Amino acid sequence: MVVTNFISLSNASKEAFKTATLLKTLNVNSLITGEDGVGKKSLASYILPNANVVDASDFDASITALNSVSQIIITNLHTSPNLNVLLDSIHSNDVRVIATSKNYLEHEILDDLFSVKFSIPSLSERPEDVRALIDIFSQEASKLFGVETEFNMLNFVPDVSENSASLKRQVMINYLLQDIKDTELMVIIENYLSDKLGSNSDYRNFLYLYEVPLIKVGLSKFKSQLKLSDKLGLNRNTLRKKIADNKKYL
Known part of the structure; x- marks a missing residue:
């Protein structure tokens, strides 16, 4: 049984997985495109579970591998420092290649090299x-x-x-x-502030670290500024001013 880390519950990922499953039975090169973190490498490893994996940014390792293996996964094709030579090497070697790229690459021989191209949505x-x-x-x-x-x-x-x-x-x-305990939370804040203090108005500058979470949770819990001002023991105008002062975080 072949195990894959690729999650395929949505319709879009099911289609991508279906294509990958078909590619396991075909001896063709394929290019998988999509943003970082969408599962391209996982799906490539599902197609060629025993293949070496090289990053295209390491040009020497990529060329060496293409000259010494029968199948390979090349990730981040868009980062290759010399795409022309890399694609020429893929073309001249009898190697099964599954490549990944953040985006589709316009190149005169790319369409011939990769007969199956598909994208994984974000x-x-x-x-x-x-x-x-x-x-x-x-x-x-x-x-x-x-x-x-x-x-x-x-x-x-x-x-x-x-x-x-x-x-x-x-x-x-x-x-x-x-x-988390309150003492542990205070240690985290201490570490965060340790190299940031130094001006004459740091108390005012960093007060939002306390006020913003308190206001956000309070508004979510009590649903109104009136109730929140009462629970916090603040004048309504004072609370409104604090909300206005911190509006970019709320």
Whole structure:
């Protein structure tokens, strides 16, 4: 049984996986395009599970590998320092190549080299896959931190700005912080501030680190500025001013 880390629950990723499964049975070269963190390398490894993997940015390693193997995965084709020579080497060697690239490359022989080309959409277009990845990353976090607490999805808005990279970072941080002690949180803030203090107005400059989370959580919980000002023991005008002062974070 071939195992793959590629998540294929959304319609878009199912189509990409279907194409990859077909490619496992064909002796043709293929180019997989898409943003960083969408699963290109995982899918390439599913197609050629026993192939060496080289990054196109390492030109010497790529050329050496093309002269010594029968099949290869070349990642980040768009970063090659000498694409012409690399593509010529692929063309002249009898090597099965699955390549990945952040975007489609305009080149006169590229279409001839890669008879199958397909793209993997970003995670912003694959909500079903995002949910599955959150489960996977939270399980990894549980093992890493030695904590069995269930991941708290309350008010969690997935950050897929960098696809799986930003999502994994976000899940790890949230998992770590959901049971954090106040003393541990203060140490984190101390470390953050340690090399940033130095001006004559630092108290005012960094007060937002406390005020913004308090206001955001308060507004989410109490649903109105009036109730929040009462709970915080602040005058309504004072709260409004603080909201206005921190509007770029709220």
